Amino acid sequence: MSEPSIFVDSITYSYGKQQAVRGISFDVAPGEILGFLGPNGAGKSTTIKMLIGQLIPDAGTIRILGTPIKGHNSEIHRRMGVCFEEKNLYLQMSGKENLEFFARLYGLKHPETDKILQQVDLWNRAKDRVSSYSKGMRQRLMIARALLHDPEVLFLDEPTDGLDPVSSKAIRDIITQRAQEGTAVLLTTHDMYEADKLSDRVAFINEGKIYALDTPENLKQSHGKRTASVRIQRGEEILETIIPLDDEAAALKLRDSMSEGRVLTIHTEEATLEDIFISMTGRTLQ
Amino acid sequence: MSIKRFAAVLKKDIALGPRSPIVLFAVFIPIFLTIVLQLVFGDLFSLKPSLAVVDQGSSEVARLLQKTEGIDVIFLESSEELKRRVLDHDFDGGLVLSQDFDQQLKSGQRPLLEIYISGESYAVNRLVLMVTSIDLLRQVEGRSPPIDIDMVQLGRGEDFPISMRLVPILAMYAFIIAGLFVPASSLVEERERRTITAMLASPVKLHEILWAKALLGVLLSMVMTVVTLVLNNSFSESQGVLLLVLLVSSVFWAVLGLIIGLVSSNSQILFALIKGTGIFLFGPAVFYLFPNWPQWIAKLFPTYWAIDPLWQVLAHQSSIQDVLGSLLITLAITLALIPIVKILGRRMLRQLASS
Numbered sequence: 001m002s003e004p005s006i007f008v009d010s011i012t013y014s015y016g017k018q019q020a021v022r023g024i025s026f027d028v029a030p031g032e033i034l035g036f037l038g039p040n041g042a043g044k045s046t047t048i049k050m051l052i053g054q055l056i057p058d059a060g061t062i063r064i065l066g067t068p069i070k071g072h073n074s075e076i077h078r079r080m081g082v083c084f085e086e087k088n089l090y091l092q093m094s095g096k097e098n099l100e101f102f103a104r105l106y107g108l109k110h111p112e113t114d115k116i117l118q119q120v121d122l123w124n125r126a127k128d129r130v131s132s133y134s135k136g137m138r139q140r141l142m143i144a145r146a147l148l149h150d151p152e153v154l155f156l157d158e159p160t161d162g163l164d165p166v167s168s169k170a171i172r173d174i175i176t177q178r179a180q181e182g183t184a185v186l187l188t189t190h191d192m193y194e195a196d197k198l199s200d201r202v203a204f205i206n207e208g209k210i211y212a213l214d215t216p217e218n219l220k221q222s223h224g225k226r227t228a229s230v231r232i233q234r235g236e237e238i239l240e241t242i243i244p245l246d247d248e249a250a251a252l253k254l255r256d257s258m259s260e261g262r263v264l265t266i267h268t269e270e271a272t273l274e275d276i277f278i279s280m281t282g283r284t285l286q
Numbered sequence: 287m288s289i290k291r292f293a294a295v296l297k298k299d300i301a302l303g304p305r306s307p308i309v310l311f312a313v314f315i316p317i318f319l320t321i322v323l324q325l326v327f328g329d330l331f332s333l334k335p336s337l338a339v340v341d342q343g344s345s346e347v348a349r350l351l352q353k354t355e356g357i358d359v360i361f362l363e364s365s366e367e368l369k370r371r372v373l374d375h376d377f378d379g380g381l382v383l384s385q386d387f388d389q390q391l392k393s394g395q396r397p398l399l400e401i402y403i404s405g406e407s408y409a410v411n412r413l414v415l416m417v418t419s420i421d422l423l424r425q426v427e428g429r430s431p432p433i434d435i436d437m438v439q440l441g442r443g444e445d446f447p448i449s450m451r452l453v454p455i456l457a458m459y460a461f462i463i464a465g466l467f468v469p470a471s472s473l474v475e476e477r478e479r480r481t482i483t484a485m486l487a488s489p490v491k492l493h494e495i496l497w498a499k500a501l502l503g504v505l506l507s508m509v510m511t512v513v514t515l516v517l518n519n520s521f522s523e524s525q526g527v528l529l530l531v532l533l534v535s536s537v538f539w540a541v542l543g544l545i546i547g548l549v550s551s552n553s554q555i556l557f558a559l560i561k562g563t564g565i566f567l568f569g570p571a572v573f574y575l576f577p578n579w580p581q582w583i584a585k586l587f588p589t590y591w592a593i594d595p596l597w598q599v600l601a602h603q604s605s606i607q608d609v610l611g612s613l614l615i616t617l618a619i620t621l622a623l624i625p626i627v628k629i630l631g632r633r634m635l636r637q638l639a640s641s
Binding site: 107145 | 288294297306479480492
């Protein structure tokens, strides 16, 4: 079995007496997107900081692309891309200048800055100063910067936080495409919709611990309810009932109602990731 | 250390320079102060008194004036042109020597000497022109002055004019603003905007970033001190020694700038630190302004060793051997600061990651 791109075993980290990460373990295979889903202060960003070598874990093991990480490692950093939550771009430089500068840091001889700027739809503003960019444009430039050197591992900290739906979708499409090309992606978010749409697997993190780690589908199936909400016309009345999908008798009853043309609407009562998160941790994602 | 990454950071910082108010401030302030001070003390635009001469009869006085080193003499064709150009303040003064001026002078007559003085000329220039002219007239007349002059110097022999004593202060400004403040503020700005975090997520290492910023400070500091010295007519002699002294001092100020930048987590702290430590930074230069103060006190300031070699070369035309001791002390202090830079760098990384 090949080594996962990201391997994390029992890492812990404390800020003074405050334990931020409490012995979490997970791995991310090449081409896989792992969503770290949790509220603010859950330990997501601290985990990413340890993975990119900016914090050194108090205990545990991290291996990125098979190399143990304890602090900065130029060789491994050359192969990873990071998109931070804060928009840490050079505002006095243009979008293109920002990318060209980072291309030099990555030692790229022929950086495809034009191509990546087209990909994130910033080509027509490439020569404008970043200070004139909107929030969505800055975020797209952050993504472009993280992808510029074709990293094998990609860390994305809240990549679509606060963006409009169009910008969010554009960024999600780029992430999905890169994963399909073989990049391992670790994505932190408190947006359950984004985690559900993007992630191959989702980890629920809260108070520095991973509560669950599985595919969104498995999580929904194992923690959600298989029910349907049905509205039926009975004379002048409209009745709304919850029907368990595993109950054969209830299903027959529903079939009869449908054949008589009395069913107005049917909605499945599938649990959302947020529902499951709340039921497991007792906290909301916001 | 990767030279390519180091060069990439330096190139980026140089490119951002003209877009940074701090760098523009660093370039502008020493030039501005030089011009203001030189205008006040009248050195920059009036190096020597200038005298226009209309010689209508090949006067000996005119020949002697031309040989006088302390005056710029220009010969004109007519007294009308002379009057017009003195009125326009092209010259400090003008002299019209009539055709038989020397003959009348030597024969004991009292020839008329027309002297025109520009209303905008400095008093000191007027004095120099008058005294020099009268002295030359005596020479041509063939008489010695009716008095013996005994010149007694008051004050210490090594005292220099105020304009000269201001040069270390102007150089200190260039050192502190360009050498110290530019790397410090660049570092603080990267920290405040978190761009340093983005850089550190790439292959570049912290020490490559820090030394690139230090080199920016060294380069800017050297350029600005040279410009300041040129504007003060102090960059004419011993240029090799001067450049070496400026290089050693600039490295010292840049390393000090890194320390101040690493200690300051934001701009407010940086400005407070610069203001708070200003007296310690500038202290030694003030002693050059007041030569009667006990000069040994200046040596207690570490920054003294970074400015005194420059003063020695400028004021006393000291050789490299003369200032070697001070330069070695400056280098030793600089080397002693490097471990502090490393410790503070690690501290900054922890702070960045924790915030």
